[in-house]
Every structure is written in structure tokens, then in C-alpha cells.
Amino acid sequence: MSEAQDESNWDNRYATRSSRMQASEIRELLKLLDQPDIISFAGGIPDPHLFAAEDMRNAYSDVLSKNANAALQYSTSEGYEPLRHWLTDYMSKIGVKCTPDNIMIVSGSQQALDYCGKLFLSPNDTALVTRPAYLGALQAFNAYEAHYDFISPESGNRTPQSYKDEAAKAGGRPKFAYLTPDFANPTGDTISREARMKLLALADELDIVVLEDSAYQGLRYSGEHVPPIISLDLERNGGDIEKIRTLYSGSFSKTVTPGLRLGWICGPKEVIRKLVLIKQAADLHTPTINQMVMYQVVSNIFDKQVDKIRKAYHHRRDQMLAALEKYMPASASWTKPEGGMFIWLTVKEGLDSKELLAKSLETERVAFVPGKAFFADGSGANTMRLSYSLASDEEIDQGIMRLARLIKSYE
Known part of the structure; x- marks a missing residue:
């Protein structure tokens, strides 16, 4: 043979x-x-x-009895509009003024990482990550042949030029800094406000994106609240989300349930439009019925x-x-x-x-x-x-x- x-x-x-x-x-x-x-x-x-199994059960029954045609049909790639409206209110509560057009629903925040890797990384481009970093993010970025360099938000980063030089040696350029600033997976650490501001300053110097993975942000048990990086980015840009360089990835997996595979990306409309094109090519849209059920559940019992x-x-x-x-x-x-x-x-x-x-x-x-x-x-x-x-x-x-x-x- x-x-x-x-x-x-x-x-x-x-x-x-x-x-x-x-x-x-x-x-x-x-x-x-x-x-x-x-x-x-x-x-x-x-x-x-x-x-909230009983609430989920009731929501599925309610959605299917009242709106089965829409729940079982194809839908928009951006996501179920009522859920995106709910998320604009949620983002507002954590200091991020935006519109539904600044939000796209994804099939879990892991899909958001994959899409960002696909959108920003050419082979041998550099992703700046913490050491250690979330394993799922490294797996997502590996698929796009990323080179890695390291940021140390609390102890101090290197000079912007050194990051550019190292990226050039690898055959590309720095594209984004990825981090989980609140109760990180795997360390549990939280990055201070001062370190978040320094990271944004570094991103300015390198002209790169900041990918803020906030899967655990809602799970604070002690200590003082620290504003999300995206809200700090908004503050320094006069509250105009179209001028920021931060993309925020959120998830219902840790606060409600992971089985529905629902997360979201929040950022400038220009970037959301590009991500929508990626989603259309990948899976068209996140399951409609799951989005409708999640909207009903979080509207009633989220807090x-x-x-x-x-x-x-x-x-x-x-x-x-x-x-x-x-x-x-x-x-x-x-x-x-x-x-x-x-x-x-x-x-x-x-x-x-x-x-x-x-x-x-x-x-x-x-x-x-x-x-x-x-x-x-x-x-x-x-x-x-x-x-x-x-x-x-x-x-x-x-x-x-x-x-x-x-x-x-x-x-």
C-alpha cells in the first residue's frame, strides 16, 4: 500500500x-x-x-410553551437581543457604559479566547501572558501559532522596546496582553488597580489589545472591589467605549451554570463586527433556546x-x-x-x-x-x-x- x-x-x-x-x-x-x-x-x-435547576427547568418549559418557533430556530450571530440588553445593564453596574452593539454572545468564554486568537494572531506573533496563565487560553492561542512573552503586572514589566525586540526575534510583533485580573485561574490572585493602570500604559506604548478574562469577577468573598480593566480604560478615554483598547470576556458558567455554554465579549463596535464574522463562519450563533432560557433566569434570580x-x-x-x-x-x-x-x-x-x-x-x-x-x-x-x-x-x-x-x- x-x-x-x-x-x-x-x-x-x-x-x-x-x-x-x-x-x-x-x-x-x-x-x-x-x-x-x-x-x-x-x-x-x-x-x-x-x-438553579428548578428555575432552569421552568424557564425551558416556559420558553418552549410560549415561543418555541423562535427558540428552536436559527438566530442572529450577535446573540439574543434581550440578553444583550440585560448584559448592557450588568456591564453598567461594573462601570462599563455600553450598548447591545458592543456585546456579542459566545458559546462560553473559552470561545471568546479562541476567536480573539483567530482575530489578532498571525503565526509567530507574540501574546503577552502572566506566568502562570490560564491553561485554556494557552491552548486557544497555541492553535494560531503564538509566541509567548511574559508580563508581571504587580512586580513590574520590562520596557516596551524590549517586548518589541523579543517579538521581532520570534518573527512577529506583540498583539495583545492576556490576563485574568480577578481571582485568577490558576493562582487565585487579584491584580491591583495601580498594576492595571500600568498594564494599560504598557499596552499604549506597544499599541496592543488588552484581553480581560473576567470569568470569576462575580465571586468576591473578601477585600476591596477593584474596577475592571475595561472600566479603567473607559475612564481615561472620557467614557467612550469606541476609543478603548480593552476587550472584556465574561461568562455565566461560574455564576449560574456552565452547561448552557454562555459567555460574552464586550468591546468597541468595530471589533465586535469582526468577531461576528468569525462566529458566522464557525457556528453561526450560540444556541437560541439556551440564550432565551438564560435571559429569563438571570432576569429573575441572578443576584x-x-x-x-x-x-x-x-x-x-x-x-x-x-x-x-x-x-x-x-x-x-x-x-x-x-x-x-x-x-x-x-x-x-x-x-x-x-x-x-x-x-x-x-x-x-x-x-x-x-x-x-x-x-x-x-x-x-x-x-x-x-x-x-x-x-x-x-x-x-x-x-x-x-x-x-x-x-x-x-x-
């Missing part, structure tokens, strides 16, 4: 970019949740017991729902912080997030958290996400992400005790 006839020879047929597409360690670890004896701090997913989730996760965060303080050796350190779903644990240099995970699953039956996957440069071997969103008080105490016992065995 010739090579052309060899159906197993797929590697020679793929686009070159496919070599950068790798399985998510987090997605693989989620399979462990089916093993009942595993205490998992791995999947940073919402607790399904907190979903109540978010309050319920905050109280539950606030308690679990406090439980995990207390357990870490109680059991971990002095050689370990961890973040103390003001919200979100994650704590970032750093163990002594020389320990590899991927190897530690294999040993933990074998002996202690505790799962976590090795930190190296969140570093575009492959560093961070001695770090790990712990999620408290799904664990009970007993699981948190037992799991951290077991994990600490394992870490101490390497002291």
Missing part, C-alpha cells in the same frame, strides 16, 4: 499548527471524579448542587443565585486555607485569594508536582492539577493548583492532611 493510501499516516496531513495542540491535563484529571475514593481538588468546576454561590465558596475557601495552615510544612507556601475557586500551592524547589500527583493518586488518593501546565515556558514544576469548589469540609480537611503528609515525606 502506498503512503497516499495508508489511512494511518495522518500526521503528514495535518496543518503545522496541529503539533501545538495538546490534551488538557485538567480535562484528563476530571475523569478521576468518577472514582469514589478520590478526594479531588483538581477540577475547577462549579458545584452542581448550587445550580440571589450569585449570593448563594458566594456564601458556599467563601466557606470552602476558608476551610482550605485553615487546613493548609494546620497541616502543610514550613517549606510550602500558598496564595490567599479574595475570591474565585483556586489556591496556588508552591512546594520546595526540586519537587515535581506531576510526579507528586502520580504518587498522591497511588498512596493518598488525592488529586490536584500540576502547575507546570499553566506556564507557557515550561517552568513551575514545583507548583500545583488546588480547587475548593466541589469539596466538603471533611474532604478538604482529610485531603489537605493527606497531601501534606506526602509532601513532608520528601522533606
Whole structure:
């Protein structure tokens, strides 16, 4: 059989970019949740017991009984207009004056990252990211053959020229800075107002976009509110959203439910129009019925729902912080997030958290996400992400005790 006839020879047929597409360690670890004896701090997913299931059920029934033709039909690529109007009110409450034309509904904020990668990145262009950064964003940008350079919002960035020079060496130019400024995945850290302003100044110097991933912004449990980057960008541009360089990506996945796959992008109309063209080519539009149901649910219970989730996760965060303080050796350190779903644990240099995970699953039956996957440069071997969103008080105490016992065995 010739090579052309060899159906197993797929590697020679793929686009070159496919070599950068790798399985998510987090997605693989989620399979462990089916093993009942595993205490998992791995999947940073919402607790399904907190979903507004009855409200969802009623909304689907109501939408299908009153407006089935529209709910089951094709719709506009921009998104369901009543939901976009609701989102303009929501954005206004967080300091962003905009219109429905500044908003596009996407199939989860992950799709927003993919679309932004497609819109802005040519092969070998540079994406500026934090170290560590959200793994899903790195996967999305990898598909467009991005080169990475690093920003350090709190400790200080390099000179604009140095970023330009490094990007030129890679064969492209800087295109955007991506970050999760509130309760970041994976670290749980929040970027200060001062650091956000410095980032905008750097973006001005480089003439790049700022991609603000705000999936966790609604989940603050303590500390002082910090304005979104997009609202700070608006302030310095006289409140004119058409003059800003920030694109805001929001999501209902963490505040309401992830299963409907609903998020949004907010930004200048010119950019939204381009993103709409990408969506038309990709999937035409986000499912109409899901948008109609979400609109009905958030119109009725959004504030109540978010309050319920905050109280539950606030308690679990406090439980995990207390357990870490109680059991971990002095050689370990961890973040103390003001919200979100994650704590970032750093163990002594020389320990590899991927190897530690294999040993933990074998002996202690505790799962976590090795930190190296969140570093575009492959560093961070001695770090790990712990999620408290799904664990009970007993699981948190037992799991951290077991994990600490394992870490101490390497002291």
C-alpha cells in the first residue's frame, strides 16, 4: 500500500499548527471524579448542587410553551437581543457604559479566547501572558501559532522596546496582553488597580489589545472591589467605549451554570463586527433556546443565585486555607485569594508536582492539577493548583492532611 493510501499516516496531513495542540491535563484529571475514593481538588468546576435547576427547568418549559418557533430556530450571530440588553445593564453596574452593539454572545468564554486568537494572531506573533496563565487560553492561542512573552503586572514589566525586540526575534510583533485580573485561574490572585493602570500604559506604548478574562469577577468573598480593566480604560478615554483598547470576556458558567455554554465579549463596535464574522463562519450563533432560557433566569434570580454561590465558596475557601495552615510544612507556601475557586500551592524547589500527583493518586488518593501546565515556558514544576469548589469540609480537611503528609515525606 502506498503512503497516499495508508489511512494511518495522518500526521503528514495535518496543518503545522496541529503539533501545538495538546490534551488538557485538567480535562484528563476530571475523569478521576468518577472514582469514589478520590478526594479531588483538581477540577475547577462549579458545584452542581448550587445550580438553579428548578428555575432552569421552568424557564425551558416556559420558553418552549410560549415561543418555541423562535427558540428552536436559527438566530442572529450577535446573540439574543434581550440578553444583550440585560448584559448592557450588568456591564453598567461594573462601570462599563455600553450598548447591545458592543456585546456579542459566545458559546462560553473559552470561545471568546479562541476567536480573539483567530482575530489578532498571525503565526509567530507574540501574546503577552502572566506566568502562570490560564491553561485554556494557552491552548486557544497555541492553535494560531503564538509566541509567548511574559508580563508581571504587580512586580513590574520590562520596557516596551524590549517586548518589541523579543517579538521581532520570534518573527512577529506583540498583539495583545492576556490576563485574568480577578481571582485568577490558576493562582487565585487579584491584580491591583495601580498594576492595571500600568498594564494599560504598557499596552499604549506597544499599541496592543488588552484581553480581560473576567470569568470569576462575580465571586468576591473578601477585600476591596477593584474596577475592571475595561472600566479603567473607559475612564481615561472620557467614557467612550469606541476609543478603548480593552476587550472584556465574561461568562455565566461560574455564576449560574456552565452547561448552557454562555459567555460574552464586550468591546468597541468595530471589533465586535469582526468577531461576528468569525462566529458566522464557525457556528453561526450560540444556541437560541439556551440564550432565551438564560435571559429569563438571570432576569429573575441572578443576584440571589450569585449570593448563594458566594456564601458556599467563601466557606470552602476558608476551610482550605485553615487546613493548609494546620497541616502543610514550613517549606510550602500558598496564595490567599479574595475570591474565585483556586489556591496556588508552591512546594520546595526540586519537587515535581506531576510526579507528586502520580504518587498522591497511588498512596493518598488525592488529586490536584500540576502547575507546570499553566506556564507557557515550561517552568513551575514545583507548583500545583488546588480547587475548593466541589469539596466538603471533611474532604478538604482529610485531603489537605493527606497531601501534606506526602509532601513532608520528601522533606
